[in-house]
Amino acid sequence: MNWREILAYEFLGNTVRDFLIFAGILLFGFIFKTVLSRLLSRILYKLVNRFTAGEDNQQAFKRLLIQPLEVLLFLVFMYFAFVALNYPLDPTEIRDGDHIIKAFAFRTYQVFVIVALTWVILRFVDFIGLIFKLRAEKTASKLDDQLVPFFKDFSKVLIVLFSFLAMLGLVFGVNVAGLVAGLGVGGLAIAFAAKESLENLLASFTIFLDQPFVVGDLVQVAELVGVVEKIGFRSTRIRTLEKSFVTLPNKFMIDKPLDNLTLRTFRRAKFDISLTYHTSSEQMRAITRDIQAFIDSHPRTNSDGRVRFLNLASHSKDVMVLYFVDTMDWNEYIDVKEEINYKIVEIVGRHGAAFAMPTQTLYLKRPSQNPPTTTLERPSYTRESDME
Structure with a gap:
C-alpha cells in the first residue's frame, strides 16, 4: 500500500488526509499563536496610535493584549480544524433532537469564544484607561485622576453585562428582549437584593459632584487616617500611615464625619x-x-x-x-x-538650664549612736501576811 492509498484510507467518515489537515491546523495554531498575536496587536496599536505616542505605551499595549489574543486565535484555528472534517450533520448547527454531546461541545466552544473576545475588549479598555491616566497625571486638577478609573471600571461592568446577555441569546437561545422586559417586573426584588451596591454607586456620584476629597488627599474617616489612592464606583481605597491598604464602601465615606487633612492651611x-x-x-x-x-x-x-x-x-x-x-x-x-x-x-x-525627668527624692533619717532603751518593769504584788 503506497502513501496515496494511506492518505485516502477512510476512518470514522474521514480520510487520513482529513485528519492530517485537522492536526496540522491545530499544530500551526498552537505554534504560531504567539507570533500572530504580536502581529495582530501591532496592527491594533496603529489604530489607536493617534491617542498615544511612545515605545512604553506600545509595550504596555502588547503586554495587555498578547495573552487574550493568543487564546482567541487558537480558538479560531480550532474552528477551522474541526470544519476540515466531514460530519453526518453540520457541527455548527444545533437542531432539536441532536445528540447531547454534540450540543454540549458546540455550545461550550461558543462560550469560550465569547469569553475570549470579552477578555480582549476588557484589556483594550484597560489600555485606554492607562492612556487617559497618564494624561490626567500631567494636569493640575485631581478630578480627572479619579474619574478615569471610575469610568474604566464602569465600562468594564457594562461590557461584561452585555457579553453575558449575548451569551444567553446566541448560545442558549434565550429571548434577551423578553428577559430585559421581565426585569421590570422583578426589578423591585433585584433592587432590594442589590441595595448596598446601589447605595455605594449613588455615593460615588455624590463624591464626584460634591468633591469632599480627591485622589491624593490625606483624610481621616472615623479612626482611620490615610491617603486616598482610588475612588471606584463601589468603594474607595486608602493607603494608611502604616502603609496598609484599606478598602471602604463609598457609603461609609459620606455617612461618617470626614476630615480632609490636606485642605488645612497649616x-x-x-x-x-x-x-x-x-x-x-x-x-x-x-x-x-x-x-x-x-x-x-x-x-x-x-x-x-x-x-x-x-x-x-x-x-x-x-x-x-x-x-x-x-x-x-x-x-x-x-x-x-x-x-x-x-x-x-x-x-x-x-542659658544654663537642664531638662527635667520624672524623679523622686527619698530622705532617710540616720539613727543616733546610743538609741534609748526601754525597760519593762514587772508589776509588784503585796500580800496581806507581809503587811502584818
Missing part, C-alpha cells in the same frame, strides 16, 4: 518642655523669649506661635511650645519640626 505642632526646678525665673524668661523669637522669625511658620511658662508640675517647670508650619507635606513638616527642636535644645543649653 500643620500644628504642640508640646511641652520640662525644665528642672533649679531653673531660675530669669532663665525661664530668657528661654521662652528666645524660643518665641526664633519661631516668629522662621520662614515656614506663621505669627500665631505661642511659647509660655504654663505649668508647675510635680518634678518640673513646663513651658508650652505651640506653632503652625506652613506646609501640607508630611516630610516638610517633620523637617521643620526637627529644625526647631534642635534650636530649642541649643537655647536651653545656652
Whole structure:
C-alpha cells in the first residue's frame, strides 16, 4: 500500500488526509499563536496610535493584549480544524433532537469564544484607561485622576453585562428582549437584593459632584487616617500611615464625619518642655523669649506661635511650645519640626538650664549612736501576811 492509498484510507467518515489537515491546523495554531498575536496587536496599536505616542505605551499595549489574543486565535484555528472534517450533520448547527454531546461541545466552544473576545475588549479598555491616566497625571486638577478609573471600571461592568446577555441569546437561545422586559417586573426584588451596591454607586456620584476629597488627599474617616489612592464606583481605597491598604464602601465615606487633612492651611505642632526646678525665673524668661523669637522669625511658620511658662508640675517647670508650619507635606513638616527642636535644645543649653525627668527624692533619717532603751518593769504584788 503506497502513501496515496494511506492518505485516502477512510476512518470514522474521514480520510487520513482529513485528519492530517485537522492536526496540522491545530499544530500551526498552537505554534504560531504567539507570533500572530504580536502581529495582530501591532496592527491594533496603529489604530489607536493617534491617542498615544511612545515605545512604553506600545509595550504596555502588547503586554495587555498578547495573552487574550493568543487564546482567541487558537480558538479560531480550532474552528477551522474541526470544519476540515466531514460530519453526518453540520457541527455548527444545533437542531432539536441532536445528540447531547454534540450540543454540549458546540455550545461550550461558543462560550469560550465569547469569553475570549470579552477578555480582549476588557484589556483594550484597560489600555485606554492607562492612556487617559497618564494624561490626567500631567494636569493640575485631581478630578480627572479619579474619574478615569471610575469610568474604566464602569465600562468594564457594562461590557461584561452585555457579553453575558449575548451569551444567553446566541448560545442558549434565550429571548434577551423578553428577559430585559421581565426585569421590570422583578426589578423591585433585584433592587432590594442589590441595595448596598446601589447605595455605594449613588455615593460615588455624590463624591464626584460634591468633591469632599480627591485622589491624593490625606483624610481621616472615623479612626482611620490615610491617603486616598482610588475612588471606584463601589468603594474607595486608602493607603494608611502604616502603609496598609484599606478598602471602604463609598457609603461609609459620606455617612461618617470626614476630615480632609490636606485642605488645612497649616500643620500644628504642640508640646511641652520640662525644665528642672533649679531653673531660675530669669532663665525661664530668657528661654521662652528666645524660643518665641526664633519661631516668629522662621520662614515656614506663621505669627500665631505661642511659647509660655504654663505649668508647675510635680518634678518640673513646663513651658508650652505651640506653632503652625506652613506646609501640607508630611516630610516638610517633620523637617521643620526637627529644625526647631534642635534650636530649642541649643537655647536651653545656652542659658544654663537642664531638662527635667520624672524623679523622686527619698530622705532617710540616720539613727543616733546610743538609741534609748526601754525597760519593762514587772508589776509588784503585796500580800496581806507581809503587811502584818
